[in-house]
Amino acid sequence: xxxxxxxxxxxxxxxxxxxxxxxxxxxxxxxxxxxxxxxxxxxxxxxxxxxxxxxxxxxxxxxxxxxxxxxxxxxxxxxxxxxxxxxxxxxxxxxxxxxxxxxxxxxxxxxxxxxxxxxxxxxxxxxxxxxxxxxxxxxxxxxxxxxxxxxxxxxxxxxxxxxxxxxxxxxxxxxxxxxxxxxxxxxxxxxxxxxxxxxxxxxxxxxxxxxxxxxxxxxxxxxxxxxxxxxxxxxxxxxxxxxxxxxxxxxxxxxxxxxxxxxxxxxxxxxxxxxxxxxxxxxxxxxxxxxxxxxxxxxxxxxxxxxxxxxxxxxxxxxxxxxxxxxxxxxxxxxxxxxxxxxxxxxxxxxxxxxxxxxxxxxxxxxxxxxx
Numbered sequence: 001x002x003x004x005x006x007x008x009x010x011x012x013x014x015x016x017x018x019x020x021x022x023x024x025x026x027x028x029x030x031x032x033x034x035x036x037x038x039x040x041x042x043x044x045x046x047x048x049x050x051x052x053x054x055x056x057x058x059x060x061x062x063x064x065x066x067x068x069x070x071x072x073x074x075x076x077x078x079x080x081x082x083x084x085x086x087x088x089x090x091x092x093x094x095x096x097x098x099x100x101x102x103x104x105x106x107x108x109x110x111x112x113x114x115x116x117x118x119x120x121x122x123x124x125x126x127x128x129x130x131x132x133x134x135x136x137x138x139x140x141x142x143x144x145x146x147x148x149x150x151x152x153x154x155x156x157x158x159x160x161x162x163x164x165x166x167x168x169x170x171x172x173x174x175x176x177x178x179x180x181x182x183x184x185x186x187x188x189x190x191x192x193x194x195x196x197x198x199x200x201x202x203x204x205x206x207x208x209x210x211x212x213x214x215x216x217x218x219x220x221x222x223x224x225x226x227x228x229x230x231x232x233x234x235x236x237x238x239x240x241x242x243x244x245x246x247x248x249x250x251x252x253x254x255x256x257x258x259x260x261x262x263x264x265x266x267x268x269x270x271x272x273x274x275x276x277x278x279x280x281x282x283x284x285x286x287x288x289x290x291x292x293x294x295x296x297x298x299x300x301x302x303x304x305x306x307x308x309x310x311x312x313x314x315x316x317x318x319x320x321x322x323x324x325x326x327x328x329x330x331x332x333x334x335x336x337x338x339x340x341x342x343x344x345x346x347x348x349x350x351x352x353x354x355x356x357x358x359x360x361x362x363x364x365x366x367x368x369x370x371x372x
Contacts, residue, residue, distance in 0.1 A: 004133035006335045007187045007274050007300045008030065008060045010366035012359060013243050014137035015072060015340030016065035016351050017238070022046045026345075043067055044123065045291060050125045056293055057359055059190070064124045065342075072193060072343040073139035074104050079115040080174055081250075082108035082160070087252035106160050108203050110144075110170045112177030115243035118185050125186050133189055136182065140194035140242060141175045141230040142223040151212060164222055171232020172229030183235050189278070190240045196223050197266050198246035201285075218354035220265045231271045241300075242266070244277035245339050246284070249356070258285020263292035280338035287320075288336045299328050302338030304362050309350035311357060317365050335366045 015346055025042035028034045051066045069075035077083050085102040117138060124134045148157045148167060161167040177252075199205060200220060209216050234240060244259075244266060259277070260265070267275065267289060275293065278284050279302050293299055301324055303317050317335075324333060341355045350358075 001186055001188070002128045002130070002133040003188075004060055004131075006059055006061055006133070006135050006191070006241060007276070007298055007336070008368045009335055010057070010059065010060055010240070010359075010363040011276075011300055012193050012362070013276055013302070013306075013337060014062075014063045014135070015342045016050055016063075016067075016194075017342050017350075017355050018065075018067060018098045018198050018345055019046050019049070019352070021221035022067060023345075047123070048127075052123070053356065055127075055129075055132060058363055059359070061207065062124065062127055062134050063137060066137065066199060066340065068120050069324065070345050071102070073143050073147075073195075073342065074102055076115075076138050077144050078115055079113070079117060079178075081111040081113050081142075082106055083110065095318050104147055105156050106148055109160055110167075110174050112174040112181075115178050115181055118178070118181045118187075121182060122185050128260045129369065133356050134187070135189035135191055135194055136187055137191045137243075137370045138178075140196065140330075141171050141226045142194055142196040144171055144175075145222070146199070168229065170221060172232070175230035176233060179230070179240070179243075181237075183238055187213040190238065192227070192240065192242045192272065193245065194227070194242050195245045197244050197262045199258075200262055201246070201259060205257065210223050216261075220262060222270055224265045228269070228340045235336055239273045240276040241276060242270060242272040243339070245278055252285055259289040260285065263289035267292040267297075268294050272297065274300060274334070276300040276336060277303060278302045278338040279324075280307070284338075287324045287327050290324060293328055298332050298334060299324070300334040300336050302333075302336055304337045306337045306339050306341045306350070306355075306359055309354035311361055314361070314365055314368075318369055322371055330370075335362055335369070337362065 021042060023035065023063045025039050029039040045153050047067050054062050065071060074085060078085055084105065084107045085104040087137065106112045115336050128134050147153065147170060149164060157167065178188065205218065208218065231240060276298055277299060290299060301321060303320055304312055321333060321335065337358055
């Protein structure tokens with residue numbers, strides 16, 4: 001078993017653009033032209049190729065590119081008892097575009113069962129070697145909590161949970177169980193992808209929550225509680241990091257705003273080993289909130305965007321790393337793109353070639369700043 005630990009000086013969030021062969025196979029399966037077995041064969045082949053590419057680029061972390069899932073978060077939620085879904089054509093309004101997502105809702109109490117993602121991890125783990133370690137990405141517990149308490153879902157959720165506190169307790173227990181499943185399967189590097197904090201930043205969020213009659217500080221406290229409860233009792237030799245995002249769908253975003261208003265919670269008090277943070281443009285605000293990051297956490301600066309094919313200026317990125325080092329020591333800083341390249345199957349607006357060029361740049365910059 002590889003003992004390497006994430007993050008690495010040059011790293012990435014996890015998802016990759018779906019290759020055409022994979023898109024074609026999924027379309028053929030949907031149309032009833034190929035079997036599940038034939039689809040799985042193509043998926044396994046494409047994962048094998050994308051892992052090989054990650055290794056060729058010299059990365060020490062490998063993922064399956066999230067090739068087995070449609071959505072970065074919802075597919076994982078469907079692996080719990082009590083959660084169901086339906087494709088209705090509805091979704092969430094992003095900037096200038098509707099993110100079309102399956103309606104995902106409760107049909108009973110949330111409980112853990114043998115989670116299919118653990119089996120997916122086992123396939124990925126086969127590719128570990130002395131230079132690389134597999135990490136698996138799953139949505140944060142707060143993401144599942146938020147999914148069930150959004151205004152459109154809350155009336156249904158109340159059929160099963162009289163209070164948010166009861167819901168938080170069951171989500172925490174279910175995640176503890178699944179984290180143990182991953183650990184028993186040999187996973188030592190897990191990543192919690194979390195858009196809930198990003199949804200709370202900026203003036204638009206303040207107005208949205210005020211209109212809903214919700215206390216923003218209470219919401220933050222609940223998000224922190226469900227995440228930390230889920231991490232209770234995690235094995236000491238298991239690294240669990242968090243990726244804090246403002247939305248990433250077809251090169252669009254959900255919210256804008258600096259991290260200032262959530263830093264006292266997630267930066268200071270969330271019990272993860274490292275934070276992957278979105279800092280790829282002016283929407284992200286400045287680095288000052290990094291002063292709130294607790295001394296036991298590492299910070300991965302997402303300074304390279306996955307939303308555009310344009311390559312960043314190397315010197316400007318290096319200058320920004322040193323600017324961030326005014327708030328967090330350079331030896332606790334790392335570099336990555338701000339998000340995945342395909343949070344959902346639709347992917348962002350760049351080519352695979354441009355995707356790999358971005359990762360080459362991340363590595364090049366990191367080696368210049370921290371050495372090889």
